Amino acid sequence: YKSREIERRSLDVDGLKRSFLEWLVYSVGKDARAATRRDWFHTVALAVRDRLVDRWMDTTRTYYQQDAKRVYYLSLEFLIGRLLTNSLANLGITDQCRQALDRIGLNLDDVVEAEPDAALGNGGLGRLAACFLDSMASEALPGYGYGIRYEFGLFEQRFEHGWQVEYPEQWLQFGNPWEFPRPEVLYPVQFYGRVEEFRDSVGERAYRWVDAERVLAMAYDTPVVGYGGDTINTLRLWSARATRDFNFGHFNDGAYMKAVEQKVLTENLSRVLYPNDATEGGKELRLKQEYFFTSASLQDILRRYLQHHSNFDSLPDKAAIQLNDTHPAIGIAELMRLLVDQHGVTWDKAWDITRATFSYTNHTLLPEALEAWPVRMMERVLPRHMQIIYEINAKFLNRSKARAAGDNGRLSRLSLIDERGDRRVRMGNLAFLGSHKVNGVSALHTELMKQTVFADFHAEFPERINNKTNGITPRRWLHQANQPLAALITSRIGNGWIKDLSQISALAEKADDLVFREEFRRAKRKNKKRLAAYIARQTGVDVQVDSLFDVQVKRMHEYKRQLLNILQAIALYNEMRDNPTVSWVPVTKIFAGKAAPSYHMAKLIIKLINDVAKVVNHDPSVHDNLKIVLLPNYNVTAAEIIMPAADLSEQISTAGMEASGTGNMKLALNGALTIGTLDGANVEIREHVGEDNIFIFGLTAEEVNDLRASGGFNPRDVIASNPSLKRALDMISTGVFSPDDPHRYHPILQALTDGGDHFLVTADFSDYCQAQQAAMDLYRDQEEWTRKAILNTANMGWFSSDRTIMEYATEIWDVHPVKPEHPA
Numbered sequence: 015y016k017s018r019e020i021e022r023r024s025l026d027v028d029g030l031k032r033s034f035l036e037w038l039v040y041s042v043g044k045d046a047r048a049a050t051r052r053d054w055f056h057t058v059a060l061a062v063r064d065r066l067v068d069r070w071m072d073t074t075r076t077y078y079q080q081d082a083k084r085v086y087y088l089s090l091e092f093l094i095g096r097l098l099t100n101s102l103a104n105l106g107i108t109d110q111c112r113q114a115l116d117r118i119g120l121n122l123d124d125v126v127e128a129e130p131d132a133a134l135g136n137g138g139l140g141r142l143a144a145c146f147l148d149s150m151a152s153e154a155l156p157g158y159g160y161g162i163r164y165e166f167g168l169f170e171q172r173f174e175h176g177w178q179v180e181y182p183e184q185w186l187q188f189g190n191p192w193e194f195p196r197p198e199v200l201y202p203v204q205f206y207g208r209v210e211e212f213r214d215s216v217g218e219r220a221y222r223w224v225d226a227e228r229v230l231a232m233a234y235d236t237p238v239v240g241y242g243g244d245t246i247n248t249l250r251l252w253s254a255r256a257t258r259d260f261n262f263g264h265f266n267d268g269a270y271m272k273a274v275e276q277k278v279l280t281e282n283l284s285r286v287l288y289p290n291d292a293t294e295g296g297k298e299l300r301l302k303q304e305y306f307f308t309s310a311s312l313q314d315i316l317r318r319y320l321q322h323h324s325n326f327d328s329l330p331d332k333a334a335i336q337l338n339d340t341h342p343a344i345g346i347a348e349l350m351r352l353l354v355d356q357h358g359v360t361w362d363k364a365w366d367i368t369r370a371t372f373s374y375t376n377h378t379l380l381p382e383a384l385e386a387w388p389v390r391m392m393e394r395v396l397p398r399h400m401q402i403i404y405e406i407n408a409k410f411l412n413r414s415k416a417r418a419a420g421d422n423g424r425l426s427r428l429s430l431i432d433e434r435g436d437r438r439v440r441m442g443n444l445a446f447l448g449s450h451k452v453n454g455v456s457a458l459h460t461e462l463m464k465q466t467v468f469a470d471f472h473a474e475f476p477e478r479i480n481n482k483t484n485g486i487t488p489r490r491w492l493h494q495a496n497q498p499l500a501a502l503i504t505s506r507i508g509n510g511w512i513k514d515l516s517q518i519s520a521l522a523e524k525a526d527d528l529v530f531r532e533e534f535r536r537a538k539r540k541n542k543k544r545l546a547a548y549i550a551r552q553t554g555v556d557v558q559v560d561s562l563f564d565v566q567v568k569r570m571h572e573y574k575r576q577l578l579n580i581l582q583a584i585a586l587y588n589e590m591r592d593n594p595t596v597s598w599v600p601v602t603k604i605f606a607g608k609a610a611p612s613y614h615m616a617k618l619i620i621k622l623i624n625d626v627a628k629v630v631n632h633d634p635s636v637h638d639n640l641k642i643v644l645l646p647n648y649n650v651t652a653a654e655i656i657m658p659a660a661d662l663s664e665q666i667s668t669a670g671m672e673a674s675g676t677g678n679m680k681l682a683l684n685g686a687l688t689i690g691t692l693d694g695a696n697v698e699i700r701e702h703v704g705e706d707n708i709f710i711f712g713l714t715a716e717e718v719n720d721l722r723a724s725g726g727f728n729p730r731d732v733i734a735s736n737p738s739l740k741r742a743l744d745m746i747s748t749g750v751f752s753p754d755d756p757h758r759y760h761p762i763l764q765a766l767t768d769g770g771d772h773f774l775v776t777a778d779f780s781d782y783c784q785a786q787q788a789a790m791d792l793y794r795d796q797e798e799w800t801r802k803a804i805l806n807t808a809n810m811g812w813f814s815s816d817r818t819i820m821e822y823a824t825e826i827w828d829v830h831p832v833k834p835e836h837p838a
């Protein structure tokens with residue numbers, strides 16, 4: 015028995031191999047001859063999981079014993095992707111595992127491919143949460159992620175006749191070896207009902223929420239392995255369960271079937287991730303999801319706190335709760351409710367505790383993405399919370415009245431309730447008011463927060479807004495995803511950069527080293543070959559490995575301007591056809607990204623890219639000098655293949671609209687040069703890599719603002735004065751790319767002309783084309799290009815999410831590293 019226990023922890027090749035064979039038989043229930051690739055994945059994952067458990071428990075126990083201050087990252091999304099490569103690399107047993115599998119006649123890379131991609135998020139916000147989990151564990155910070163265990167992650171995207179079609183993403187279909195169900199960690203969460211007033215024991219007015227419906231939240235824990243494997247934190251995801259009343263109630267007259275039906279409906283709460291990252295306003299199920307996971311998480315946090323404490327005075331010294339956007343902002347009202355209604359804390363004290371505990375990150379300024387729940391709905395679904403929000407609002411506006419000095423516009427803008435039209439609760443205002451710190455995710459975005467959405471709040475609380483520029487984990491995005499480059503870097507500067515990315519700056523001096531450049535190119539070429547094979551498999555298009563890989567990968571959104579990119583591609587296509595004897599730099603335009611299922615314009619842009627690609631890719635007159643591909647089903651796993659292979663990184667949003675971007679960081683770290691606007695973190699990337707090593711174009715945020723304000727922009731004039739733009743648009747409007755339906759793109763053309771071109775595609779077109787030309791010209795000079803690419807990689811150290819997370823830890827959370835203690 016004892017030796018078996020040791021075997022479970024063994025990290026050497028023999029021990030791993032024995033574990034694999036044992037797991038395959040006794041847990042997966044297959045013999046080696048019958049085992050599928052998926053069986054082997056489950057086998058290896060379970061055996062690797064064994065190697066985490068002791069250290070996971072040591073970590074948790076140490077936090078408990080030291081009563082350490084914890085940080086709780088509340089997020090409706092965690093885009094974690096696959097975990098096998100990640101766990102092996104962070105444990106440092108990739109080679110041993112590869113050899114052990116080798117001895118069984120298996121290839122680790124094939125086994126890895128059988129893991130589904132955990133896509134519990136839409137895009138940047140969800141992936142940021144996953145990078146933060148990795149960084150918290152790697153920095154030994156006592157950090158917990160809290161979210162929802164969606165049964166269906168972000169939809170699977172396929173193209174049918176060039177149109178996006180959505181399919182359910184059934185990532186749990188074959189079981190999830192990484193999660194530990196905790197059927198005993200169960201909290202009730204209520205909805206609907208009404209509020210009753212009563213007198214408490216000392217005769218004070220008090221309230222209770224009665225006649226509500228109950229749902230249970232059940233925990234599933236996933237270990238989060240830090241680099242080196244010493245700290246292993248927890249991601250706790252909640253799943254909706256019907257209460258036992260449904261299971262064991264007695265039923266008359268066929269009520270049994272009804273009850274079971276009700277059970278299914280209740281459990282729909284955690285069924286599916288909302289696939290929209292802009293508007294889902296007014297969807298009751300979405301509000302219920304938000305409250306469901308927030309309430310369960312807060313109950314869990316208070317339970318943990320109460321193990322060591324008998325009152326709530328020191329809650330802010332023991333718990334920091336970070337709101338990832340406003341999605342969990344209802345938590346502010348919920349903590350007030352728990353403290354005041356359930357634990358008898360006075361209102362003022364509860365409010366001080368709440369504000370000292372919460373902080374809030376804003377991720378977008380897009381008005382349509384700012385959550386505002388109809389008061390009527392909130393009253394019905396969460397009646398007690400609505401009351402609490404009114405109370406918070408009344409106290410706040412009362413206090414502000416003096417300072418507002420008759421400026422009623424200001425007061426109505428500060429209000430938690432938007433009184434225009436149907437009344438709505440402004441969740442951003444609630445999050446701001448209930449937090450001691452509020453942050454933006456890049457320097458520019460934070461500045462714009464102060465000037466726009468939160469201008470009035472900023473005047474009221476000038477210390478509250480601060481910046482925390484986003485980052486990415488170098489473990490997943492360089493060490494694991496780009497093994498050729500990672501190995502090259504380590505061969506020159508050692509492996510300290512994996513844990514401390516600032517060390518990567520030592521590469522800068524290698525930029526002039528011809529041998530190093532050659533090896534850098536070789537690594538890039540290897541990655542490009544891998545991507546080319548992937549493209550061929552996914553789309554059937556053959557691309558030239560030595561062409562310039564020009565990459566735009568991100569959600570499909572008008573503000574991200576995939577349209578600008580495809581228009582430039584059409585213009586380039588025309589130039590190539592007009593001048594067939596010129597020796598063109600071969601270009602491969604690579605797009606990938608999902609559109610929200612209800613976002614018709616974004617879906618039409620997808621169809622346009624596919625239509626243009628079809629024409630261009632089949633036109634012999636461009637001699638393979640231009641290929642366009644739109645890869646289906648962009649997700650974390652696809653990104654891991656794409657990022658290392660890019661030469662040029664497209665970050666071309668309308669200035670002022672992209673809060674930060676994080677794909678921009680992944681691409682630059684992997685040695686792509688950026689072509690971009692001065693938007694989001696592009697501004698800071700330029701500062702770090704140097705303006706000679708980036709292609710900046712277009713209107714600035716200020717110019718965009720002025721242009722829109724003056725109303726003095728006529729896209730028709732711009733189009734008329736730019737023949738190549740006019741020609742590209744004429745080709746679209748005359749059906750060159752859609753002969754079967756020449757009017758298909760009318761909505762796009764309309765938006766760019768009569769629609770006023772809100773995203774300033776036409777305004778930035780000419781400058782963008784010039785920047786593209788500069789990039790192509792530079793690409794001819796492979797030495798110079800490589801030099802700049804190396805300088806990009808070398809100067810991206812600051813964009814590690816380790817840096818970001820330590821800034822949160824010291825400037826917002828006051829949370830400190832805790833080294834796990836391992837019993838002898």
Ligand code: 26V
Nearest residue numbers: 138139290291292294377455672673674675676
């Ligand atoms: C909003 C909504 C609205 C209701 C429906 C569901 C839903 C889901 C997600 C969102 C959040 C959108 C905000 C977002 O993802 N922002 C991105 O955050 C990244 C990390 O900070 C940042 O790099 C991107 O620039 C920003 O667009």
